[in-house]
Amino acid sequence: MKDSNIITVQDLTKTFNGLVAVDHISFSVKAGEIFAFLGPNGAGKSTTINMLTTLLRPTSGKILMNGHDPATSPHKVRQSFGIVFQDPSLDEDLTAYENMEYHGILYGVPKDTRSVRIEELLRIVELWDRRDDFVKKFSGGMKRRLEIARGLLHHPNILFLDEPTLGLDPQTRNLIWNYIKGLNKSETITVFFTTHYMEEAERVASRIAIIDHGKIIVQGTHQELKAQTGTDSLESAFIALTGRDIREEESSNLERMRMRRRIFVRRHR
């Protein structure tokens, strides 16, 4: 089982109006591992995740997720993964339990398994006592925990986490990684995550890939990456590989809108 690939990506390319966002990348993720996908802003991380999760169609190249091709059988691929997006994707006007329940119905989880599974997961992320509270009353860390629980409800084989600890304090970050590591073992689930916190990647990831300017520049364990660059931390290795330039990302309307909302919500909390 350890040597079988659950995600295989070959020559994957995505262009937006002639602009190459992802440029012929190939990599694979083994079943059961925790895989870190790192890169500076605008390097192509989100575009790659969106293609893996059926939200974007690749311009060319091939993806195999859990044995299925997102282009030809999107629903089978969708059934095989759970995802925690970078921005919250909960319905804040519903309770924690309702958010879980709706997810279960969307994914066709039968009624009796659903209620058992919801209780099990909400207990793991320590939100069972708050199940009937509206999500809008939750803190950022609680929302993240709920999203992780929700992403696992339909027994996926792969869990995508797009910057799961962004904006959280060290205590909450630790807690969240403890859940994820525990679930990786107890559910034998493959974890694919992105982060800008290099020490997190170094600590939890079994393998790491670094993407920059739409190309995968290196992949391996953190020891291999450090040895290759002659550095003593993943952070130094990352900077040695991607340079010190600050990336200016042009934000879309949607991103600006979300940014405004984040500022707005923080001000009114």
Next chain:
Amino acid sequence: MKVIYILWLRQLKRYVRSKARIIGSLGQPLLFFLALGFGFGPIYTKAGGGSYIQFLAPGIIIMSILFTATFSGIEVLWDRQFGFLKETLVAPVSRLRIILGRIFGGATVAVVQGLIVFGLCLAVGFRPVSYSLLPLALVYMILMAITFTALGTAIASFLEDMQGFQIIINFLVMPMFFLSGALFPLQNLPKPVVIISALNPLAYGVDGLRGTLINMVHFGLVTDLCVLLAMAAFLTLAGAFLFSRIEV
């Protein structure tokens, strides 16, 4: 089926839970009804039109349905901003079922809102000429609600943020409302206005509702029904198509 039901239920729960929204969206139709109804009433009667309150009430009911339905459709944008849309887009269900759940949910909310306004109109003194046609009136209300929720959804599918929304309200919804015959009769108007009104789906809803409630028709009840059925079906399909093309 279960997916459509759960998305429908979600819209309803959100509606019932936002008391401010319910009261807020009742304010505008009520204001129009009282201000115009009592303001223009005497002139309308003097010109030989009869009771303006009677004439206006169906138009005000339509107004509340129009605005609630369009807003419900536009909620797709809201979901996009608050991220919930992504959750539904990566789920293993077809976009068609998602959109149907949304449209039925939004339309149900709009019909409920229309019925509340109907009740308010009764309280202020409006009296339908016969209660036997009320079920047919409800059919018109439902068709209107579906048509405009679908229209709102279709529009929201290609808007990127809430700014564009205000433009739609000012340049599409308001003109549609004013040229629908909701506030004044369509008879004896300048030719261009009559032509525009005939192309306005809302005019058929107003006409259908007025026909069933106070027995006063312009296009004819059968024409109204056919046009509304066609519009509801067409816009639901168009909305589903546009929605299915959303990329995140």
